[in-house]
Amino acid sequence: MFNELGPIDRSNLGDMPVEEFRHHGHDFIDWICDYFSEIESYPVLSSSEPGAIKRRLPGAAPEKSMEMEKIFADFIEIIIPGLTHWNHPNFYAYFSISSSGPSILGELLIAALNINAMLWKTSPAATELEETVLEWMRKLLHLPEGFLGMMVDFASVATLCALIAAREKVKDLNIRVKGFPRTENAPSLCFYCSDQTHSSIDKAAIIIGVGLENLRKIESDKDFRMRTDLLEERIKEDLKNGHKPFAVVATIGTTSTTSIDPIPEIGKICRKYNLWLHVDGAYGGNASILPEYSGLMDGLEYADSYVINPYKWMSMTIDGSLFYFRDPDFVEHAFSIVPEYLKTVESQHVTDYMNYGIQLGRRFRALKLWFLLQYFGRDGIVNRIRETVRLGRLFQSLVEENPDFEIMAPAPFSVVCFRFNPRNETLDEAKLEKLNVRLMDEVNNTGKIFIEHTKLKGRYTLRFAIGNIRTAERHIRSAWKLIADCAEKLVHD
């Protein structure tokens, strides 16, 4: 069908010459060193206006090749000013994350090797290193024995996989083959989480065809933990009304306040009603590496699946979520589709990870985690996470010392929820929201720190999240001074 090939320029084939790569590679490494040395001189939050960067970029790709020097100069001039610097030690928004030396070096090799770890055969070392490193992590995290793990990109995907496996485990249904049944006496699936659970659970409810209406958001208590009395009540009610409960998602470290659902009680309820228990420890689960936090894993003996993100608090570069499951058969049953061109003679004796997830392609993420775990060692990671928790408590004590501020939720990890509420004024919720929005904008507009907000049972709340490997006590103290000074100025104005 396509007969006439155009002309081929023989001088213009192959990759970048090795010596050129060496030259740029060394330059890039040096630039990264400068970047990290000068990271505090960058504004945390970009002051770029919507569309400003797009306008500076050409409307079409260049026809001819460009020198890497020119590309890099544009990167410095156009892209860098438009970045929000997640590596900045004063990044306190969302969950504060950071890259780290060993992880960046791991990514460099991952990119160079460029293997696809879909099958054991497509790189035995990738699969076996992944199995090994996930078992290392299971032990480090005090996760009970009997969990098998794999690396996926993000926790949203791990949770989605867990819920699909849970859906397929429902007796007398076979959605995998038949789809959802269209008979009025077919079971109407529903599942449970708290009103604090991450939005990825809502997305999963949509994707798997259960629907948002059938995701029951169980009210949380005053400390934002799922109320197990209400959970059991709702399950009973659903059963009475002919619904078919199939799963509960519990969280260790919810996104707004980092509250911890009572896993053991939830686990017992799941056991009683034969529900799949998925535990989302994306952020908080990192802390279970500390002996003093190993109690977080209490109740995990009831769990069918678990997810934890080392890129959230262990300074692993994104992406990479650890998805653990107890019974690989259920996960494999849900996902395995092996076309002829991917059949291998080894498959009886090895793990073909593509059979346990959504994506066929898989990056060699285990390598960077292996680098990171060995470079810092268990004690090094424990030490760093422990210091972050200490800084969180320090920030909380600074807030508590100021009578114009209030703490809005318990802070079990290193995220502090607080707000400005000047003692000499009596402000209603609407005014408090307005005031705190202004405070947040003021401090963020300085470019010196970046904080974000949430709403807790209708109350506008500021969040101060610590997790960056470069954040030290001096950053916390000066960030707090900035917040308090801005607040004082707001009142005086």
Next chain:
Amino acid sequence: MFNELGPIDRSNLGDMPVEEFRHHGHDFIDWICDYFSEIESYPVLSSSEPGAIKRRLPGAAPEKSMEMEKIFADFIEIIIPGLTHWNHPNFYAYFSISSSGPSILGELLIAALNINAMLWKTSPAATELEETVLEWMRKLLHLPEGFLGMMVDFASVATLCALIAAREKVKDLNIRVKGFPRTENAPSLCFYCSDQTHSSIDKAAIIIGVGLENLRKIESDKDFRMRTDLLEERIKEDLKNGHKPFAVVATIGTTSTTSIDPIPEIGKICRKYNLWLHVDGAYGGNASILPEYSGLMDGLEYADSYVINPYKWMSMTIDGSLFYFRDPDFVEHAFSIVPEYLKTVESQHVTDYMNYGIQLGRRFRALKLWFLLQYFGRDGIVNRIRETVRLGRLFQSLVEENPDFEIMAPAPFSVVCFRFNPRNETLDEAKLEKLNVRLMDEVNNTGKIFIEHTKLKGRYTLRFAIGNIRTAERHIRSAWKLIADCAEKLVHD
């Protein structure tokens, strides 16, 4: 709840010191240069036995930190021999992919910056560069105007997103909110692809709750292209039987033979029956950058969504699929869930990419594609892909010249399907399969090349896939010589 923090070692905080990073970084760059210079001295396929690598790794992470030199030495000694070298110019299995200098350098910066491109605000430059580069690619690929694009990790995810959006577009259903309806007169969803379509479509049928049974695999013609007469027949039959067709997945470059479905005819049928048309150009779609292949985009004016993987044939490092869709409202309607802590004032005027997909977290993949497109330029990419097509035709002609081999399917791109069928013997299918399995194993066991197989309408077939940026004519000629020599030896034995 967690009161007593353990001891903190102040000497053991922060990241790898900058000067240490510089030292290792330079060493790693030099190693990568050596790796690429010596790539042909590695066996393509690892000869590692199942479990052999795992046995060489400790059962638990080290307690104390390890020197990077020691970690790297283990990488060289334990990991490297267990890798299948996807960068080897004699890797002809699956779809042959490769990393490239500009893309590796891009990944290095992506890892160092470690931003999460979930919202515009979380890095304006990441979102705007992604919008820009995807528009560049749209033009380069001759994709019609009016498609908006985003980068996801793999085509499996893009296809899944497309099918969820398609499912949510079905009138009188609201699965997003209500889940699948449980009434006998509810529409029974079904969708269509050919019997050559990628296994990710089957996975999507499972995940979205439609079920494998309701994915109709339309028979392909003798050239492995979807038969549109059968497609329309089946749609009519489904409608008559009360089913509700909602989508068709057509492919440009199927996985087994790289056949091209007749997109314009399929598009017209989709228009007629109001079906979502998703086109999977993951591999073959790369070729539409060649003017002589721009006809591949004929019929794309009917498509609602499209996916193409530049990591498949443009030497971009994995991962990174370009997911294009025509009407962002449908995709956003399916996926958008914005919790309070992610609400931003800018969201009216900017693109928040997290609202168009499954994952909340997003790597800054646009950066490496931007590097790659500028470094090679359009002409450079055209030239390289064109050369690969030429090499594919060369390999095909070598096979055709040998009367003991047969071509098993048309080769529109750079993948050749063939098998050994010695002229002086009359072998049945079972014996031909056995013979070709032996031939494949023999050539792969030399470590010199790596090819894989498929089955075409029951016939065992070898696949020779060319796509690596380092593959030159001499590789093709010697690979063919190896295959032909091994075959001759097999007959003599």
